[in-house]
Amino acid sequence: MFILRVIFKACLKCLEQARAHLVLVLSVCGEWGPTAPTLTHTFGGRGWSSDKTERMLAALVFLLCCFQSGKSQRCTEGFTFDIRSRQCIDVDECRTMPGACRGDMRCVNQNGGYLCIPQSLYSQPYARAESPSYTEPLYPDTSVGFPEQFSPPISPGAGSAPGPSYPIVGRSSAPCILGYTLGEDGSCIDIDECEARSHQCNPTQVCINTAGGYSCSCTEGYWLVAGQCQDIDECRYGYCQQLCANLPGSYSCSCNPGFNLNTDSRTCEDVDECGTNPCTHGCLNSYGSFMCSCDEGFELASDGTTCIDVDECSFSDFLCQHTCINTPGSFACTCPPGYYVFEDGRSCEDLNECESGNNTCTTAQVCFNFQGGYTCLNPLICEPPYIELSDNQCMCSAENPACRDRPFTILYRHMDLSSGRSVPADIFQMQATTRYPGAFYIFQIKSGNEGREFYMRQTSNVSATLVLARPIRGPRTVVLDLEMVTVNNVINFRGSSIIRLTIFVSEHPF
Template sequence: MKATYVLLCVGLLVLPATICQSPAERDSYTECTDGYEWDVQTQLCRDINECDTIQEACQGEMKCFNHYGGYLCLPRSAHVVTAPESSSQSEPSVPVETNEAFNPCPVGYRAQGETCVDIDECELDMHDCQPSQQCINTVGTYTCQCPDGYSKIGIECVDIDECRYRYCQHRCVNVPGSFSCECEPGFQLAGNNRSCVDVNECEMGAPCQQRCYNSYGTFLCRCDQGYDLGPDGYSCNDIDECSYSSFLCQFQCMNEPGRFSCVCPDGYELHGTRLCQDVNECETGTHLCGERQACVNIHGGHQCLDSNHCQDPYVQVSENRCICPVVKPECRDMPFSIVHRYMSITSERSVPSDIFQIQATSVYPGANNSFRIRSGDENGEFYIRQINNIGAMLVLARAVTGPKEYVLDLEMVSVNPLMNYQTSSVLRLSVYVGPHAF
């Protein structure tokens, strides 16, 4: 067997191994070292790519990296730098021998002229990053990074649940790759997108119909006086004060939006806020009486009466007094004088009730005086209660309802037994009963 001599020039791991021969022995070379094979065309030993020739060279999650004279099984995330970086060139490069038939550049580089330049695995889609990862090219290799909001667990990118870290003041909503903060009703997100500040709903068009009061996180609707808050909490409904009591007004209650008012019947005016007071038309000049008539005010109106009340055989001696002269035969059995008086009372007055006092103006010594209702009380609504010899009281015995008018002749009879003398005088009292109890 012919002897064979192999001269190896062993360099650093980052440079390809070069087989050196002496000129005398070049023709006699027939064998290569382990990991290389003889190339007949080039008459040189070339590296064997075990990653291609050996089936399943690396097991599990290990990745096969070809190496000069052998191969390495490394994790998929591992990177093998086989050439130093040159600072004097725009692209990382290593020297390359162009007379070789195989790629003389380290893994992650390609030959360009006499240098090795970095391969952008990301651009050339030569990476093994997962769809959820981002490929980042580096010198001689690449890295697989997860987007913001994701963390790498194994070979996958898993969404980070930022809500676990209580970034939000109120509610946190996790979304793929990020998160968002939400606030409870009545609050809005602050400028930092995490804190919550109170919303003044009253300034932002709260649906209160009348008054709005802002409070922390919410608002309250309130109504003006005379209104009630509706079941919806926003609307205001008018309160019908008149329906609550019949004593709010003396005569009639009128409900109005947010309030009520009292009104009085014709002939009356409102006194204060609820009472009705009779209008004295005779004093205010609103009566319709003529020049020869006397105006008499009554409850709710007035009466126009003739100035001369006397009827024959009586003659008028003063404004309201008539006498029957004794010289006239027809006056013998009639009251000597008639005095006209007028008064007004309200309806439904409580009984018995003193309404008018009779007082004698002339008293003769030794005379006995008695009082009676001469006429006008056919139904017995009145009676006389004598107080003393010169006075008596007219009493209302039954409740009466107006409008109504009574004309009562109240007679005082004077008897003098010593002189055998008897006379009488009449007070003609017109009693007007008003239409109301006020």
């Protein structure tokens, strides 16, 4: 307890003294502690003997001197006050906080804080040779003695008795911790190993100065593998939306045809190709592309953009009944002279020149219309011994001996026939107009059937039909004498009548 009395007395004296003496007492409290040298002191000529008083004095000395000397200093977050160096030093959170970083993250201490970085990207700072991770500051050994002694001033009324001597600690230029150097003002300043080129980073790494040290890191686009910086293949991690090309320390994104690279240099946006009018007719934009369309009657060419006319006439020979003419985007049907295009736009219909008056027949002639044309029939002239019975019939009188072996009547008839008409075809019919009891009738082609294109088929006792047996091509005019023979055995009579049939075969099959 004697030591506590000495310290307490020293503190009281210091408080009464000048600021220099107060600093000295704080030095005694802060650095000597229980190892303070043994000093002899009496207070007011009396010695302290009460144990209770001694304990109170010891507590007072501890609060006034020791606590105030350290706790009165405030440091910013991430730093703590060091009593010996009387400076704010960095707190190594990676050592004091085991759970600072979680998972696959590595804790890296920084000046005033710490960082959590992935293990794969961690670049271990190079430690200086023979240097621990943390070195306590070096200070003079105060336990071996003191540089000098001095006598404090004597209090009034204390007499001339010499007072106790107090140590004065002369602090020499204390060395700084590793990574720092002593500045001109006596403070420790950080050594920039990167600028001084005293680091041990290899050529593929970049030196980063830290408080009291340095670290070796890789530049952007590289990571540390086995002590070497290797290029990161960013394309493996899907940095680009579409196409990716890995480059040393970087990468480049590009887009497929039909897309443009956005300003972020990673994503792609669709190009509206239709805005540049690439198509001849219509354009439909699609994601990453476009489609051209053509108007009716056109088709897309092999280049995918040009529209070319469709030759509809080449599709079929039956598109038009006569002639097909291709037009841009469509087609047109035409008909030969004597016909006109029907309402359906494809069929040909006969133009009746006789009804329309579009003919050259005289008033004495009769206009006869047939498929694709017309003819002017002259007035009937009956050659002797025939006489005119009507405008289309000649008769040979039975009283005239010259008519005995001749047909009794000749009836003139006309008809038209399409070229190439399918066969067999019934084209004309004959019938007896007068019936005699006991008589029968025979129908036959008397003349004009040299090519055997026709034949007669009897349909009843008094009628028969003219049949087209072979296709006939026009234009052609065929005159047939169709004979009807009347036989009556009761009265022993045999006579005949003729229909002179003129057939106008058209040039076309319609």
